[in-house]
Amino acid sequence: MRLIVLILAGLTLAACADPLPELRMQGKQLTLQVCKGVDEISTEPIVLRHWDSEGILASWKAHKGTGRIRSTRAVFTFEEEEQGSLELRDIPQGAYDRIRLDMRPPRDGRLQLDLQDSEGKTLHRASIYFGRSDPDQLKNLEFPLQKVRKSLGDVSRAILHFSKDVGTLTITGITFLGTTPESWLPDPEAPAMTAMGSDHRVAAGLSSRRPLETKFEAQAGLNFSFNCAAPDGLRDNSDPDLTLEFIDDTGRTLAEHEFAVPVNSWRSEQVTIDASLAQAGTLTARLSLAPGRRGTITACALTPPRVDGRQSDPRTVLLLTSDTHRADYLGFMERAEVDTPTLDRLARAGVAFTDCWAAANVTNPAHISIMTGTGVQDHGVVSNDIPASPKFLTLAEAFAEKGYRTFAALSAAHLAWGGIEQGFERMSSPDRAARDSSETIAILEEWLQDGSTDDKPLFVWLHLFDAHGAYRPPPPYDTMYQPDDGEDPKDPANAGRWGEVTMPSWCSQVTDPRYVEALYRGEVTYQDNALGELLGRHPRLERDLLVFVGDHGENLYDQGPHFDHSGLTTVTQHIPLILAGSRVPSMGLVQQPVTQVNVGRTLLDLAGLGGTEFPGTNLLLGLDAEPTGEPVTRFALQAHALKASAKRGRWYLNHNLYGRQRSEGVRVPNHEIVLFDLDADPDCKVNVLEDNREIALDLRAQLLRWLMDSRVAEYLTSDYRTDEATLKALAGLGYSPGSALPDNNPWIDPECACEWCEAYPVGKRDGELDSED
């Protein structure tokens, strides 16, 4: 890293032999503004070159065909059954990233743009298909090249190829357009998550024609820090130079620092304010970027600077979410036959809740509940493609407001789309659907090792996805738990031997479900090992406060659908929850019924931020008290709001809601309910509704009131993700898209008169039972 410090205006370097004192203060993020006197920059696309029909005829060479001007149109005619091409050699220099063709489309056929370098090597190829087009209608066709911007500087030939059925082609204009670098990056007044590879940080655009500045109160020992990264595809391929000036209120520059901004990767920079700078009181920090060598516009993403004090023992809060992790797949749980030495150790040192239930059976809905402290019936995120409302205060925002640095390292791409990024200054998510925990952990460690948070309070969310299907643990975890009875797991003769089990698509040849279950166990142990190594290398992460919580569980081959979690069942809802660290009392295993919705409130309280507004109840409150005998009822909403569940004590009620799925699926009768007695039937095989009508009436009434009291109307959003990449990635993980919610309470119609609503009316509150067990 190049770092030049110039001391200007006659100031002398203060003797810095003594380290600056610890400066315990609540860090804060500063607001970036465009420097005064800098004109507003238009972000309209710039026309780099335009050819009219005459220019086209002069500059474009037709291979095999003939070209002539007819009226104001360049008409190229190709012989029947002949493939034609037009070639342009005179490519404009400069930052174009769109090519527009004004043309009469051919009735049928294909048009392909081939961009080549001087050697004839193809750098980019794009196609447009025509089918039953109206050749009399003029069209503007645009080839978007923003994604290949980086390679366009080497383009020296553009060739348009036509399939042989095109015949005649009429072109009225060709334009090379460039979007301005400022428009590639968020506006300084609205910083937003900006991706460099899979590393996202909240940033805004700084460009060589738009310096930015911010003001702050200088104190000796204060750290002034920011992150910067140049986007791929700047014409000048060198790392642009960023200058940071500290200016006093008379306009004098007191110090100047220079940094090289790396392309497509983030760099964290930090400058300590010394005693001489601190004398100035209020300082303006001006950040500017040098133009490219040939005078081209350069740009970089800049995170809003932060000013933080230094703490010798900054607090650390680690939120670990383990995707698809069943509560019984923990070494310390009674039924478990799996090794989780790391989680066992944490549970022994802190508190492990053996009866924690999820708010939903899918990833984003459950995570939004953890992050906002609200149930699914209120936040309304019922599938992975619905973003949470920005109106929520997130857990990350609550910690950020108290001066914490906030990092999120995620193992599934769809989590990063859900509005869950709100409040995180850094977030990494995979550039494919999902990734192994070791990859995500490596990224988190890179961030921890850059030193920028060593003396700052830190809130980290690490999402682990190993237990999610497909279960493919690496050796030796793939064979660690395989049954050793000598059976061939793929022996067709064994099909059906362990019951009617549907094998997952990734193990379709396997006939022994124990084999697939052993892979799941292998993933749990593999993940536990990766986590143990992370904590071993970074003791800071578990020193103060750590929570390990599942988002939802999984059906294996006990409940269905097998090896999947699409549906509310006792095993998709029962999840691990462990709290550990010096802020957590050592209580071991506790059996009180709790839900993941209260994790956020508990973390804030334990971190000493009890005064921070955030919904929920501290999970540790009342644990010492004698049980009141009043059992708690816990509710959940299934993906797409297809069903809801209520659990109290031994009773588990599952309620059909008719759902809101786009695709027509198998539908059970409207508002049907089923009831299970978990004491007698833990795997929910026998519906005992007929014999326990009073219990069902009571639980259903509670569940319906819970749904009707929903505050979802306050948080509704219709901003669904419907782009192809999202849907494809979700489909790859076995999810189907959600559907829009109506304006009113979307979960249940209180006036419904179906046979179930007639038979089990909500009734009055005094009709409820006091207690059933």
Ligand SMILES: [Zn+2]
């Ligand atoms: Zn999940």
Ligand SMILES: [Zn+2]
């Ligand atoms: Zn009904």
